[in-house]
Amino acid sequence: MALPAASRWSIVAHNVRRLMARDGLTYEEVCEATGLDARTLRGVLRAAKRPHAKTLQKLAEGLGVTPDELFAGDESAARAEFDAATNPAIEEAVEAAPDLFDDWTPSDFGELASRVGAGGALTPHGVRMAAELMNANRQTIDRARIVLESREAEALRVVIDALYERATAR
Known part of the structure; x- marks a missing residue:
């Protein structure tokens, strides 16, 4: 049995946290930059459920990356x-x-x-x-x-x- 595979939403959550850390952004700053509410951002960061495509697009734009970067794997x-x-x-x-x-x-x-x-x-x-x-x-x-x-x-x-x-x- 292999180690449990991280879901794509866990990878998105990991990448959003990484980008926030890279840019020194707080939750409030990300919400402001993306137009997302705090509840939605917390859900993404917990990988609690599948975010809508519009949510992912807003996140990518607000963080200054392409949507593909949100799904980038971890070496x-x-x-x-x-x-x-x-x-x-x-x-x-x-x-x-x-x-x-x-x-x-x-x-x-x-x-x-x-x-x-x-x-x-x-x-x-x-x-x-x-x-x-x-x-x-x-x-x-x-x-x-x-x-x-x-x-x-x-x-x-x-x-x-x-x-x-x-x-x-x-």
């Missing part, structure tokens, strides 16, 4: 497939706990597959631990994005700057 998927083929513990972990891998993109599996345990390839237990950590980190980042769009943004920036200084101090 890391090929690397992830190779890594997964050489480390069957990932497939085993996916089969044992599929809910742990909900909404994962090819990039997520690529990141997981590129990790190794202390003695080499990940064990099924190590895969589960790494996936749980990746999910927790994703949840923290999602929460930070929400805080950064609130009146608490400056407080979060101060905390992150202080922690960054500590983490990178030599």
